[in-house]
Amino acid sequence: MxxxxxxxxxxxxxxxxxxxxxxxxxxxxxxxxxxxxxxxxxxxxxxxxxxxxxxxxxxxxxxxxxxxxxxxxxxxxxxxxxxxxxxxxxxxxxxxxxxxxxxxxxxxxxxxxxxxxGDTGRAPVLRHGDLELDVGRHEARRGDRVLTLTAKEFMVLERLLAANGEPVRRTELIAIAWDELVPPASNVLDVLIAQLRRKLGPPSVLHTIRGVGYLLR
Incomplete structure (x- = not known):
């Protein structure tokens, strides 16, 4: 936010x-x-x-x-x-x-x-396969596992889920979770994505699109 x-x-x-x-x-x-x-x-x-x-x-x-x-x-x-x-x-x-x-x-x-x-336009629950994000309760699950996410991890995952399988650009994810003071070449997003992949666990659903950004599939 x-x-x-x-x-x-x-x-x-x-x-x-x-x-x-x-x-x-x-x-x-x-x-x-x-x-x-x-x-x-x-x-x-x-x-x-x-x-x-x-x-x-x-x-x-x-x-x-x-x-x-x-x-x-x-x-x-x-x-x-x-x-x-x-x-x-x-x-x-x-x-x-x-x-x-x-x-x-x-x-x-x-x-x-x-x-x-002010967030009344968003879906209360976002899903992709067995991954579920309850925006209103600020809760994330994969299957029967509750995921413990930081605020920034939650924001990035929410945007990726809202994209419905379409890629989301790095610059947009950085703007959502940080601000324009973070340069696009910074590795803060890469670190967060690595942490998020680890928390989501196998099988992998979070993929990198080289030169573009990330998507869920």
């Missing part, structure tokens, strides 16, 4: 980035609304976190303008403003509202909840 964090406070931005990555999210960060707008124009996100007051203005107005065009990514607002009217305004255009100071563990939990809420 991929999250955009827009926060002009460098210390808080770095802390949120580290906490969300530690929980298995792919994270992009922006320091102001122009940077956020650029990121949203080129990337797909499962959730967006906005500080209310940014150098270019109130992010609530920015989100409200996007909502009027049909933009539906779940939004969590962060703010030091805790008046009832501020919370009402935030929830009118966003999906959650967290008042500073807050515990980062709570923010991570709320982001996870928003990502799942």
């Amino acid at each position: 991929r999250v955009l964090v827009t926060e002009d406070d460098a210390i808080l931005r770095i802390a949120l980035d580290a906490s969300l990555r530690g929980a298995g999210f792919a994270v992009d960060t922006a320091v102001d609304l122009p940077q956020a707008d650029e990121a949203l124009s080129v990337n797909g996100y499962d959730c967006a976190v906005f500080d209310r007051m940014l150098p270019a203005g109130d992010s609530l107005r920015y989100v409200a303008d996007r909502r009027r065009t049909g933009w539906a990514v779940p939004v969590l607002f962060l703010t030091a403003r805790d008046a009832v009217s501020d919370r009402v305004d935030g929830l009118a255009w966003g999906d959650d509202y967290l008042v500073k100071p807050f515990a980062t563990a709570e923010l991570v939990a709320r982001v996870g909840s928003l990502c799942r809420r």
Whole structure:
């Protein structure tokens, strides 16, 4: 799952980035609304976190303008403003509202909840032969074996299952489980695929398509 964090406070931005990555999210960060707008124009996100007051203005107005065009990514607002009217305004255009100071563990939990809420279009259970992935319960099985997967392994396997036997490019899998900061030539995906093959066990269903990516068959 991929999250955009827009926060002009460098210390808080770095802390949120580290906490969300530690929980298995792919994270992009922006320091102001122009940077956020650029990121949203080129990337797909499962959730967006906005500080209310940014150098270019109130992010609530920015989100409200996007909502009027049909933009539906779940939004969590962060703010030091805790008046009832501020919370009402935030929830009118966003999906959650967290008042500073807050515990980062709570923010991570709320982001996870928003990502799942915005994921209504996905099939609850994906299957390929005796391999089964329950997206809603975050459970994986092969035959009668329960698979213990990391968050990134789950995301990669989910995308491969959703492809219905078609190959998925390396660059797409890296973008799903990490972010654009990981170069395509990095071996992080190769390491993850090797771990995933080991956990899936025989007979092998996860195959490499040289120069393209990976598929299940």
